[in-house]
Amino acid sequence: MPECQYCGKWFRTKRGLKQHITKAHTTEIPFSGRVLDPTTFDFLGAMERREERRKRRKKGPLW
Ligand SMILES: [Zn+2]
Secondary structure, three states, X not given: OOEOOOOOOEOOOHHHHHHHHHXXXXXXXXXXXXXXXXXXXXXXXXXXXXXXXXXXXXXXXXX
């Protein structure tokens, strides 16, 4: 499944992911079009979501 590299959300289709990035992670700049907006990035949330999935897959700590 495609995963948003900016906030860790998962999408069923690549198109859904693309739409999400356009809607959630870009901002409209006059005369330049849409550009990525770093203030919308949620790397911490992405890390937490990744961790959650890891925990769900394997029970207990890995070490
Ligand atoms: Zn995202």
